[in-house]
Amino acid sequence: MTNELITASAADLAARLAAREISSAELTQACLDRTAAVDGVVHSYLHVDAEGALAAARAIDERRAAGESLPTLAGVPIAVKDVMTTKGLPTTCGSKILEGWIPPYDSTVVTRLKAAGMPILGKTNLDEFAMGSSTEHSAYGPSRNPWDLDRIPGGSGGGSSSVIASFQAPLATGTDTGGSIRQPAAVTGTVGTKPTYGGVSRYGLVALASSLDQAGPCARTVLDTALLHEVMAGHDPMDSTSIDAPVPAVVEAARRADVSGMKIGIIRELTGDGFQAGVQQRFDEAVQHLVDAGAEVVEVSCPSFTYALAAYYLILPSEASSNLAKFDAMRYGMRVAPQGIDDPSAEQVMAATRDAGFGDEVKRRIILGTYALSSGYYDAYYGSAQKVRRLIADDFTRSFEAADVLVSPTAPTTAFAFGDKIDDPMAMYLNDIATIPANLAGVPGMSLPSGLAPEDGLPVGFQILAPAMQDQRLYAVGAALEARLLSAWGAPLLHSAPDLTAAGKGA
Amino acid sequence: MSELTRADVAHLAGLARIELSDDELDKMVGELGIILESVATVQNAPIGDVAPMSHPMPLVNVTRPDEVRPSLAAEAALSGAPEQDQQRFSVPRILDED
Numbered sequence: 303m304t305n306e307l308i309t310a311s312a313a314d315l316a317a318r319l320a321a322r323e324i325s326s327a328e329l330t331q332a333c334l335d336r337t338a339a340v341d342g343v344v345h346s347y348l349h350v351d352a353e354g355a356l357a358a359a360r361a362i363d364e365r366r367a368a369g370e371s372l373p374t375l376a377g378v379p380i381a382v383k384d385v386m387t388t389k390g391l392p393t394t395c396g397s398k399i400l401e402g403w404i405p406p407y408d409s410t411v412v413t414r415l416k417a418a419g420m421p422i423l424g425k426t427n428l429d430e431f432a433m434g435s436s437t438e439h440s441a442y443g444p445s446r447n448p449w450d451l452d453r454i455p456g457g458s459g460g461g462s463s464s465v466i467a468s469f470q471a472p473l474a475t476g477t478d479t480g481g482s483i484r485q486p487a488a489v490t491g492t493v494g495t496k497p498t499y500g501g502v503s504r505y506g507l508v509a510l511a512s513s514l515d516q517a518g519p520c521a522r523t524v525l526d527t528a529l530l531h532e533v534m535a536g537h538d539p540m541d542s543t544s545i546d547a548p549v550p551a552v553v554e555a556a557r558r559a560d561v562s563g564m565k566i567g568i569i570r571e572l573t574g575d576g577f578q579a580g581v582q583q584r585f586d587e588a589v590q591h592l593v594d595a596g597a598e599v600v601e602v603s604c605p606s607f608t609y610a611l612a613a614y615y616l617i618l619p620s621e622a623s624s625n626l627a628k629f630d631a632m633r634y635g636m637r638v639a640p641q642g643i644d645d646p647s648a649e650q651v652m653a654a655t656r657d658a659g660f661g662d663e664v665k666r667r668i669i670l671g672t673y674a675l676s677s678g679y680y681d682a683y684y685g686s687a688q689k690v691r692r693l694i695a696d697d698f699t700r701s702f703e704a705a706d707v708l709v710s711p712t713a714p715t716t717a718f719a720f721g722d723k724i725d726d727p728m729a730m731y732l733n734d735i736a737t738i739p740a741n742l743a744g745v746p747g748m749s750l751p752s753g754l755a756p757e758d759g760l761p762v763g764f765q766i767l768a769p770a771m772q773d774q775r776l777y778a779v780g781a782a783l784e785a786r787l788l789s790a791w792g793a794p795l796l797h798s799a800p801d802l803t804a805a806g807k808g809a
Numbered sequence: 810m811s812e813l814t815r816a817d818v819a820h821l822a823g824l825a826r827i828e829l830s831d832d833e834l835d836k837m838v839g840e841l842g843i844i845l846e847s848v849a850t851v852q853n854a855p856i857g858d859v860a861p862m863s864h865p866m867p868l869v870n871v872t873r874p875d876e877v878r879p880s881l882a883a884e885a886a887l888s889g890a891p892e893q894d895q896q897r898f899s900v901p902r903i904l905d906e907d
Contacts, residue, residue, distance in 0.1 A: 403889050404888065404889070405889075406881055406885035406886065406888050406889070407881065407885075499865040499866055500865075500866050513863065513864045513865060514865075539871070539873065542868075542870075542871040543864075543866065543868070545866070606854065609850060609851055609853075609854040611847075612847060612848045612849070612850045612851045613848075613851050615844065615847075615848045616848050616851060623825060627826075630826075631891060632890075632891070632898055632900050633889070633890055633898050634889030634890060634891075635889065635891075636891070637891035637892070640828065645901075645902065646901055647901060647902055647903065647904075647905065648900050648901045648902065648903045649826065650828075650901075651901045652826045653823075653826045653827060653828035654828050656825075656826055656827045656828070657827050657828040657829060657830070657833075660827065662833075662836075665822075665827055665829070665833070665837070666837065666840060666841065666844070668825045668827065669818065669821045669822055669825055669827070669837065669841065670841060670844060670845070670848075672821045672824050672825045673813070673817075673821050673841075673845070674848075676821070676824070682849075682852060683848070683849070683851070685861060686851040686852050686854070686856055687848075687851050688861035688862055688863055689851075689854070689856035689859040689860070689861050689862075690851050690854045690856060690859075691861075691862045692859050692860055692861065692862040693854060693855070693856065693859060695862060695865070727840055727843070727844055728843060728844060728847055742865070743865055744865020744866055745865075770865075770866070
């Protein structure tokens with residue numbers, strides 16, 4: 303295989319960096335070399351910052367050589383989803399309307415990564431403004447699934463999932479509004495966590511739906527995910543919804559990997575019908591592993607989850623239509639003059655720009671949201687959706703009285719082929735059926751690989767959900783399951799993914 | 810259940826300040842109709858006496874001391890502007906002729 307630095311875990315790399323066995327410059331260069339070799343076929347990145355990453359790496363190496371005590375992940379490079387502002391680096395959100403925009407400030411997440419000494423390799427692809435489950439809605443073309451280049455890497459964070467699954471980076475950031483961290487993790491055989499709403503600052507994340515958006519970590523192991531979670535999370539006065547409380551002890555929980563005596567609740571409404579046979583089979587096996595590890599299994603019912611998809615696709619477009627109003631062609635981003643109008647007004651320029659700059663899915667959701675919020679329809683649509691949201695939160699509250707964590711498959715199927723759902727918005731939306739309840743209620747969730755579906759040989763994701771501010775439970779359960787699966791498999795799942803350098807040569 | 814007409818969608822696009830082409834309008838009417846029919850099922854949920862929930866966590870008003878602190882310099886704030894003039898955003902005319 304290629305340079306083993308690119309397949310090592312972030313935890314292992316951090317230890318070797320601390321022991322000065324490797325340098326950050328060497329590690330960062332190995333990641334960049336891998337990108338040069340495979341990103342032509344995978345297309346995880348919208349922008350690679352080789353120079354900036356190497357400069358940051360060398361700076362960390364110098365500080366370490368000078369004997370400075372550094373944070374755990376110092377020197378470990380990371381890829382950043384292109385919906386987080388980065389001072390001096392383009393931030394497009396996968397949209398033409400922001401093509402070439404270079405923000406004058408860093409998002410809080412990026413500020414924290416820099417403070418942790420993590421070189422930023424580049425910006426990863428996503429569905430435009432994070433609207434989608436496949437990256438097919440990116441204005442810059444889709445990312446591809448390293449397991450099968452004809453299939454989707456999930457979305458919206460398909461750039462982040464594929465960048466780590468193709469060993470271009472050990473870690474990446476994500477954002478999850480309805481599953482955009484967890485579903486991409488599921489279909490690429492990687493790990494991702496949506497923290498409790500408010501756990502990670504939203505300052506500098508270009509907002510999709512403010513009451514649902516939450517940034518979180520993407521990685522190849524549960525421990526690596528916890529290490530990045532700890533760096534990203536914590537109170538931020540720049541975000542009024544940021545939780546002012548200590549970050550849950552996620553790293554400690556991942557290291558202990560203890561589920562003995564824990565009650566695991568299987569959500570009746572998110573299993574069985576509608577889930578691919580191999581997805582269900584790997585889910586059932588994973589539950590048995592947890593029982594073997596000392597957990598107790600109960601079944602819980604969340605009847606309102608049946609309405610979650612409908613509520614979500616009213617609340618999200620409503621909030622998005624308001625948030626995206628800021629793209630008005632006046633202060634930043636694209637400005638297009640309307641055809642055939644002399645001396646157009648600001649409103650005419652705005653309307654022409656938004657038509658030229660937004661893609662179909664973004665327009666669809668903005669118009670749907672405008673409708674749901676309009677006078678005369680507000681109560682029937684947005685108002686009803688908000689009431690359903692309450693019912694869903696109540697279902698969680700009741701279920702967490704019976705169980706410490708809830709589990710389900712992350713997505714109903716393994717990765718689907720490009721083009722399968724692009725012309726059928728409702729079919730695309732159904733991918734999120736298991737992930738959106740957590741966003742509506744604000745509770746944390748994780749997806750980790752539970753094997754390959756026998757019928758197609760593609761990765762299956764296992765979802766764990768915990769009560770708000772109990773993010774550490776995700777890591778306890780995730781790490782316990784991962785340890786048992788790893789010993790059953792004999793090697794990490796991603797080691798059985800195809801060799802992309804061979805694919806690159808063939809293409 | 811209300812049906813979305815082409816005129817409705819054109820009106821909504823106007824409210825959202827998106828100048829849709831005729832082709833886009835034709836496509837959008839059908840797609841939005843299907844989506845709307847599906848999301849309208851929220852009305853079938855047992856929501857009679859339920860209090861609406863707008864946000865996952867209780868919202869509290871966050872304030873800070875009224876003290877000057879560093880902020881973006883004018884040059885940085887204008888760095889992404891499509892047009893600028895005398896350290897200001899330059900915009901098309903905002904009033905109609907009549």
